[in-house]
Amino acid sequence: MEESNPSTQNKSTETKTEKHMENSKETAEVPLTSQDEATKANSEAPANSLERATLLFGKDAIDTLESKTVVVAGCGGVGSFAIEALARSGVGRLVLIDKDVVEASNLNRQLCALTSTVGQAKTEILKERIARIRPQTEVIAYTGWYDKQLNDWLLEQKPDYVLDCIDSMRSKQDLILFALDNQIPVISSMGMARRKDPTKIEIMELEKTTNDPMAKVMRNWKRKNRIRKKIMTVCSTELPIPMEPGKSLPSAIFVPASAGLAMASYCVQDLMNPKPEKKTDFSIQPEPMDPAEMVNRMTEKVNTMTEMVNTKGETK
DSSP: OOOOOHHHHHHHHHHHHHHHHHHHHHHOOOOOOHHHHHHHHHHHOOTTTTHHHHHHHOHHHHHHHHTOEEEEEOOSTTHHHHHHHHHHHTOSEEEEEEOOBOOGGGTTTOTTOOTTTTTSBHHHHHHHHHHHHOTTSEEEEEESOOOGGGHHHHHHTOOSEEEEOOOOHHHHHHHHHHHHHTTOOEEEEOOOTTOOOGGGEEEEEGGGOOSOHHHHHHHHHHHHTTOOSOOEEEEEOSOOOOOOTTSOOOOOSHHHHHHHHHHHHHHHHHHHSOOOOOOOOOSOOOOOOOHHHHHHHHHHHHHHHHHHHHHHHHHO
């Protein structure tokens, strides 16, 4: 039996290795950017992605959703879940507003928060996420603070619905006023931190809310500004746990996520089954009287009547 020549064997091995490397270079894929991946996903998007939703709601309802634009202000624990639910339900256009970037403290409860997205804008992350879920949904991402200066731009987007998931009281009030003044349906999220039980989430008019410090502020604001129109809210009837002043708000995923899904559900069903328009009463509502002032006025009336009786008796 002949022994093989070591030098010949080595050359043969080297030649095979070189050919393998060349073939690998030829077949290696160039990494895709997020935009490329979104475009590729769009071209490969299954036509029946809304098949189950269509079976539930009907084709006409789904077609209606695909023609609607919904504004979601606030893309955190509540807003991120509402946004994804709206997209997965077939809403055709979403306008996202939030100034924040993802922080490590968001990882326990926000859809946009991953270890790989810390430091990135929440609106842009959710825009890319929706592109991977349902590319047919157009997403307008505005990374910035909402205030009145944004109202003209918002009107240009022609929104059919507004979801208020903002924490800032002033911005929350301004957004609700924007929606009411322009006759755009709106639902507002009240406080979801400091609570543990998602089964306590309810949707109700602002005036009926209880056990919610944020809702109390909003009720007083509504009365002070003599706002007669109904403001629908998602709120929790659970008493918030106590907390030390100056500490971060305690929160977990269960309550804010449930609130976001409830808001999206209310919005979707409202868009599919619009309520008949009612005539708006624009008469000025009397400013609510302070209870102490009310007692004083009643006391004055009683005293006046007593004096009248006494005077009449003396005359006789």
